[in-house]
Amino acid sequence: MEKDALGCWKGLLLPSPRDARLDSEAAAICALLARPGDCPDVDEELVKAVLGASHVLSDSDLRRIAEEVSATDPRKVLLRLEAAVERMKSHPAGQSPQLVLILDKHLQRLPWESMPSLRALCVSRLPSFHFLLGYVVTKKHQVRSVLAEGVNPSSVYYVLNPQGNLPNTERTFKDWFRRRPGWEGVVGRGPSEEKLRSVLCNRDLYLYAGHGAGVRFLEGQEVQKLSCRAASLLLGCSSAALVLRGDLEGVGIVLKYMMAGCPLFLGNLWDVTDKDIDRYMENLLRGWLDAGSEASLLEYVAHARTAPKLKYLIGASPVVYGLSISLQ
Template sequence: MRDFDAILREQQVVNELTERQAWWQGRRALDARLENLLAKLENDVLGCWKGLLLPPCKDSLLRDALFHEAEVLRDMLTKAGGQVPRVELLQAVLAGSSHLVSHQLQMLSKTLAPADARPSFQRALVAAVARLRKLDMASQHPRGSVVLILDKRLHQLPWESMPVLRESSITRMPCLSFLLATSAQASTAGSVLNTGVNPHKTYYVLNPQANLPSTESTFRQWFESMDGWEGTIGKLPNQQLLQLALSTKDLYIYAGHGAGARLLGIQELPRLSCRAPCLLFGCSSAALTARGSLEPSGIALSYMMAGWFLVVFVLHASLRCSQDGV
């Protein structure tokens, strides 16, 4: 966490640079440091268990092969004696085996198998991984989704950007109760989680502070040309009309500073009854702050309390030259 905190602090320093070449050099250096940090998080912290973060496989052929290979490996461990893992754990490990390199497979064998059975188990594991990789490469079925429920320190890290998760659909939830509430909402008649989003029922707020000209120039023509879309550009929206739109529209798009909470009234926001999934393209619109021993809090949670079960946020602040351009 110290390394990541240092990157965030230095981002603020780079953000103040006025000379363009120096800004780009600073940005590239920070990008490289963040990439190295994510690689260390994946390979050194998660290591041979990183595949456990992957969503479940939807390909029935590959799923059957995973079960078969897991059963074979479990039988080997049973005959070798010692503690035998559940077949579900072996399936999950094998499902992510395409992301494991040789020394991680070796570590997996060392963790799962007793010393005297380790060489034969490792050979069987490597052979199983090779067979599964062929099936995985041939599979055309997408994987499912991953829901991350992170503690007050880990929520700051960009887990979604780790190489192992970059091609996966990732959702963050503050706690299990929110996840259960979302599942219940999906079966409610009239919910967009059940009926789907009608793209023609969209409300947008673009550059409400009138100080992001590049963002406005990029999206104005597109937003105004969309059939059925309503909203405001370059000015503050009427609060009552905005609240009404959020309870009746199927999609809400905000492109401005922060999360746009002041447009709705920070105190009123959690009391609203909203149905529209929202896309909030503002710096740190998803930022949560932990105070002492208390759990993190922030505007993102207020949006979810208002009924927004589908929200796309920006986790951290953008660099100055990129924030006006979304």
């Protein structure tokens, strides 16, 4: 995907680092190239995006970009870009912000988060730009939201092996979950519908380790009616998959959680094996919960992709919808 589909433009997917030098370098390049007889057709925003992503671009990528942006004198553009890139390397840019992907019904099926250039970044998805605006407003103005005040690591409810046929998953997590202070949950059986409603509205974190997304315990239509507070980690098969029917947009339980205001939903794009997804979940939870105050979940979502044995099959399946959340 990265090499053959995006090619030299893969850097346009990366969020721009918060660095004033990008603005000044891009403006300087465009000012030089705008002189009579040079290359007045070079776009400043495009130059800034290329410079911000220069750490993932090869020499051949830069040459191709120069050829694409200037039909008159690509060599002159290339020389300016290479000089700016060298100056940026001597003083690396600051940390990039979170990247939010808004994908159409076809592109959402692909594991963009696992491309080499995005694999180490904090990446999440949202169904549309309107959802993004809504989440930003919630984070800024609703003090009681998990997005704003963070996750209390003691306010957790778990559903572990509810159908009773995932013994390895139960062995891996049962004693650990029960030892965590303040945690509550059920093991080897499903919760009541009333209990799950209460959990999603009042707890900070909901963990589901079973088959699918637990729809048999609380249907999507019922989830949609709630005012969901809990960040939800549903590690069953295809729990974040959107099903396409004809020309209609994709449908799936994750969208019901989003419409209910769920701050963050972690699920799988496709079916997974229990032992490998258990490795992922254990690495994710131990890394994040032991990191302490202000640790961002999205950072550990990326780190945990290396835990499964099938790193590019099982490790690529988990994706996040929503915005980043941190521990209190």
